[in-house]
Amino acid sequence: MPMITSNILNNCDRFFVFKGNEILVRNPNPGTVELPQKEVVQKFFEQNYAKDWFFEESKGYFTVILEESVPALQGFCWISLRQLFASSYAFTNLCSRALALLNWRKTARFCGCCGGALQDDKFETARICPFCGSVFFPRISPAVLILAKKDDKVLLVRQNQGNTNTYTCPAGFLEHGENIEACAKRTIKEECGLEVKNIKYCSSQHWPYPDQLLIGLTAEWAGGELVLQRSEIDDAKWFSLDNLPPVPKAGSIVYELIKNFS
Ligand SMILES: [Zn+2]
Numbered sequence: 001m002p003m004i005t006s007n008i009l010n011n012c013d014r015f016f017v018f019k020g021n022e023i024l025v026r027n028p029n030p031g032t033v034e035l036p037q038k039e040v041v042q043k044f045f046e047q048n049y050a051k052d053w054f055f056e057e058s059k060g061y062f063t064v065i066l067e068e069s070v071p072a073l074q075g076f077c078w079i080s081l082r083q084l085f086a087s088s089y090a091f092t093n094l095c096s097r098a099l100a101l102l103n104w105r106k107t108a109r110f111c112g113c114c115g116g117a118l119q120d121d122k123f124e125t126a127r128i129c130p131f132c133g134s135v136f137f138p139r140i141s142p143a144v145l146i147l148a149k150k151d152d153k154v155l156l157v158r159q160n161q162g163n164t165n166t167y168t169c170p171a172g173f174l175e176h177g178e179n180i181e182a183c184a185k186r187t188i189k190e191e192c193g194l195e196v197k198n199i200k201y202c203s204s205q206h207w208p209y210p211d212q213l214l215i216g217l218t219a220e221w222a223g224g225e226l227v228l229q230r231s232e233i234d235d236a237k238w239f240s241l242d243n244l245p246p247v248p249k250a251g252s253i254v255y256e257l258i259k260n261f262s
Contacts, residue, residue, distance in 0.1 A: 004045050004053065009038040012055055012062035014091055016098045017041060019066045021209065022078035023095065033089060036076065038062075044070065052105055054120065061091075063098035081208065086251030093206065100208035101125070104138045112136070142213045145169040146184045147257040148196050150221035153238035154261060156245065157191065160234050167235075167245040168254050171214075184217050192236050193227030196220060202260060205253045216253040218261075 009015075015036050017024040026034040044050055044066055053064035081099060084092045108127045111118055116131035127136045147169050148155040156167035172187030174180065181199045188196050196219035205214045228236055239245060241261060248254040 004050070006042070008055055009041060009062060011057055012038070012060060014061040014094065015041045016061060016063040016091075016095050017044065017066065018063065018099055018102060019068060019070060019078055021081060021099065023081055023084070023099075024073070024076050025079055027075055027077055031087075033079075033084065033087070035091070040073070040076075052102060054101065054105070056125075059094060059097075061094055061098060063102060065102045082251060084251075085205070086249065096206045096208045100206070100211050101138060103208060103210035108136050108138075139211050140213050141211050142174040142180075142215060143171055143207075144174065144180060144184050144187060144215045144217055145171045145253055145257065146188055146196070146199070146217045146219050147202075147254075147261065148188060148194065148219045148221055149261070150238055153240050154258065155188075155192065155194070155221075155236060156239055156247065157228075157236040158234045158245075160230075160232055165246050167237075167239075167247055169216075169257060170233075170236075180215060180217070184219060188219070189224075191229045191233050193224050194221060195223040197222040203253065203256055214253045216257050218257065 015038055017036055024036055026036065041062065041064060044064065049066045049070045051065050051067055053062070055062040081095060084095060108118055110116065111129035111132060111134050113134045114129060114132040116129045118127040118129055118136065121128045121135065125138060128134070155170070157170050158165070158167050170187050170191045172183060172190070174183045178186070184199050185196060188194050198220045200218050202216040202218055204216060207214045226236055244258070247258060
């Protein structure tokens with residue numbers, strides 16, 4: 001890890017401090033989130049809690065990820081980044097970018113061609129191999145979520161791994177050779193055994209867990225009966241909007257898809 005200098009900190013306006021997927025904020029007043037100042041960040045470096053860090057001067061932020069063992073800090077708390085998505089803070093998107101890039105850096109340490117240790121590129125958001133010249137850009141993994149409709153009902157599924165009673169939309173990662181529509185059709189067919197038509201884009205969201213772009217789509221049922229892919233899906237049903245099960249909260253793309261249902 002390169003050495004931090006006070007010059008670097010002086011040139012940044014915002015400081016995103018992570019531990020796992022949580023971000024450090026001052027003990028929040030209701031409805032507000034305040035980030036730590038550089039003096040707090042400096043202390044983490046002095047106490048050797050920084051695992052990795054980088055900054056983007058053109059975007060005005062500095063970010064650091066800390067060891068899990070970092071002790072609690074008076075006047076601050078850790079919150080899930082998901083809590084920020086529900087509000088429209090000016091820095092939410094930057095914060096999401098910072099976490100996704102920190103996640104990427106964990107796996108972009110050595111060259112896939114020659115095994116050399118990678119370094120930050122000076123000009124682009126990339127890692128370069130000083131031995132063979134290979135350049136590695138951050139990975140973004142597109143995934144679709146599809147809200148399928150049949151008459152006045154929507155299809156929601158409960159996933160196996162979730163360990164919760166929350167229902168969500170069928171979702172799948174884009175595969176090579178597919179466009180977004182083909183991915184949506186395959187996902188619904190694989191997970192629920194259904195055909196869909198009239199696939200329409202609704203909205204998208206960056207999702208840094210670790211590196212997704214979530215693409216929210218709507219579709220209409222075109223045929224077939226529910227046959228569940230049991231390795232992925234625990235339950236799937238058509239729900240009326242006035243009788244929904246627990247669904248993801250505001251700030252999630254599933255919430256947006258359901259809210260915009262018509
Ligand atoms: Zn190399």
